[in-house]
Amino acid sequence: MKNAQSLSELNAVNSFAALPEAFYTRLPAQGLNNPRLLHANHEAAALIGLDPAVLSTSEFLEVFSGSRPLPGGDTLAAVYSGHQFGVWAGQLGDGRAHLLGEVEGPEGAWELQLKGSGMTPYSRMGDGRAVLRSSVREYLAGEAMHGLGVPTTRALALVVSDDPVMRETVETAAIVTRMSPSFVRFGSFEHWSSRRQPDLLKTLADYVIDRYYPQCREAQAGETPSETAPYVNLLQEVTRRTALLMADWQAVGFCHGVMNTDNMSILGLTLDYGPYGFMDGFRLGHICNHSDAEGRYSWNRQPSVALWNLYRLGGSLHMLVQDADALRAVLDQFEAIFTRAFHDRMGAKMGLAAWVPDDEALLDDLLKLMDANQADFTLTWRRLADALQGRRSAFEDLFIDRLAAGAWLDRLLARHAQQGRPVAETAAAMNRVNPLYVLRNHLAENAIRAAKMGDPGEIDTLLKLLRNPYVAQDGYERYAGLPPDWANGIEVSCSS
Structure with missing residues (x-):
């Protein structure tokens, strides 16, 4: 073509x-x-x-x-x-x-x-x-x-x-x-349900299904075909995609900042970048939006907010599907889908070939340790591969409590020993899922300052690095380092 x-x-x-x-x-x-x-x-x-x-x-x-x-x-x-x-x-x-x-x-x-x-x-x-x-x-x-x-x-x-x-x-x-x-957003459906206009709600749902989710018209195994089944299937697919999206966000330390239902994509995409942020120093309750005084959209609440938003979408579709139990059963799948995907992603970040129940404590303890020390999110994960190959200090130096960090690392290394996987192979796999470059606020700020002078050079540089964020590039070390002190003063809000 x-x-x-x-x-x-x-x-x-x-x-x-x-x-x-x-x-x-x-x-x-x-x-x-x-x-x-x-x-x-x-x-x-x-x-x-x-x-x-x-x-x-x-x-x-x-x-x-x-x-x-x-x-x-x-x-x-x-x-x-x-x-x-x-x-x-x-x-x-x-x-x-x-x-x-x-x-x-x-x-x-x-x-x-x-x-x-x-x-x-x-x-x-x-x-x-x-x-x-x-x-x-x-x-x-x-x-x-x-x-x-x-x-x-x-x-x-x-x-x-x-x-x-x-x-x-x-x-x-x-x-x-x-x-x-x-x-099209969750709020597109809420609009017609709130106005009690089922015909237009159905028109929108049919458009979305026929254009983007034609498989929702297909009867599921053991399912009796019905006129309302495609709308239940639509909610199921949107629930699945949204759960996977939340696992992706959490795994890279991304905070959206304003997860209103009108900012939620019906296709499970990240939509409407406003006061977003990639975490520097980790906090479980990190709030990236200066306008979010209540912390509704903090990092650790994003999955539950997504489910809350899905309930609003399900409530809108209830106008087309009278069987509320069928819709609720779909929404009840969110937690399992998210948890499985989150464990898969975080397990891979720790270099684990397969997740086992005991890994939950290993992950939770690391997150608590990172939170207590405000360890840099991106570098903590990236340097695990270095620690695995004998460069422990690269990881431990990110923590105020280096002894606690070292003790946790010993537990991870013992877990790796159980796998029997070659160290080099494990480290390479970890570096394929733990990025070196993310769009930190101070990097975006530098691009903004240059743009105000009519210079797109920083945008060019960032796009070059961010399009291949897992591979180190010589000469760009400062883009992969800890943020400068002045970055702590950067605030983004709904006006951003």
């Missing part, structure tokens, strides 16, 4: 725009003044079959700065509702985002969405804009998560301008182009 040599050659499909108009408002994006392309993502362009040469054209800048529509697209802002910080917020929607259209790529379709592209009917009290600071963070985040193997939205382009935007201070505007197979 030949790459498109211009945007007009892309294969637009626009399936969401074919839904009834109650699901969105058609309106043009509001472009930035004197826009400049700060960065374009060649890997993301390949996903939609776009030739890299197109990224430097004036047409590309005009479309992804919001100045003209995507050729063949159908620009709109979607409506949805949701629970925010556990409280019903009513109608929400794309308050500063425009879906430009959907493009069929070599391996599937991708929706292209501008974030920061002006006000919509769903902006409420917002101005419809995004600032450079948050846009750089979102542009980098999806690529960082993809490099770690975590399901996520992606980013195609980052456009900046000198247009002023008022947040805590006056900042400059930017637009990031996000890519996802779908931007």
Whole structure:
């Protein structure tokens, strides 16, 4: 398949725009003044079959700065509702985002969405804009998560301008182009159930099933076919994907920061990067969002919040499935799926070929030790392979209580001895699942500072490292080291 040599050659499909108009408002994006392309993502362009040469054209800048529509697209802002910080917020929607259209790529379709592209009917009290600071963070985040193997939205382009935007201070505007197979959320379903409109809820559910989960139409072994079975199966698949996503987040020390139901993807993707963070010093109750005064979305609560959100989705589908017990039985599977996946991931991080019940205490004791010492999350795991090969101090130096760290390490080494696996083989396996590079807040901050000067160099460097985060690269040691002292002063909030 030949790459498109211009945007007009892309294969637009626009399936969401074919839904009834109650699901969105058609309106043009509001472009930035004197826009400049700060960065374009060649890997993301390949996903939609776009030739890299197109990224430097004036047409590309005009479309992804919001100045003209995507050729063949159908620009709109979607409506949805949701629970925010556990409280019903009513109608929400794309308050500063425009879906430009959907493009069929070599391996599937991708929706292209501008974030920061002006006000919509769903902006409420917002101005419809995004600032450079948050846009750089979102542009980098999806690529960082993809490099770690975590399901996520992606980013195609980052456009900046000198247009002023008022947040805590006056900042400059930017637009990031996000890519996802779908931007449908749990809150999309809550919207229609809260309005007691089962016909539109069914339309949405059928669209999602037919487009993304066609296997949900197939009768399960021993199951009596019924009209409502596909919706039960839909909840089951979303529950499974969400449980696996939570295991992925916990294993890499990622905190989303604002797990509202309107930020939960129906496809089990990491969606809406705002006040997220990868932990430096580990705390079980780490809160990455300065706006989260109650700690609702702390690291150790993320799995239970995900289940709470799934119950809201299940409650919405109850309008289509009268058998509440069937829905509840599906939701009851979450804990087992998450626990098994979490143990698999954490066992691999410890170099264990197979998880056994006694490994639970080994993992819990390490997490408690890390919490008590605020040991660096990423480096603690990465240096386990060094310790296994005789370089114990690399691991123990991360702990204030080095004796306790050494005692725990002895237990892990004894566990490894039981496996009888060659040390070099085990260490290599551990380094394949314990990243060296993650998008720490201070690294993102350095990229933001450079971007404010019009320099995309730090973005280039971070993408190079984060796309292959498990392999050490010479000359980039500072990107894999402990954060500087000034990083402790970085705060991210819902305005981020």
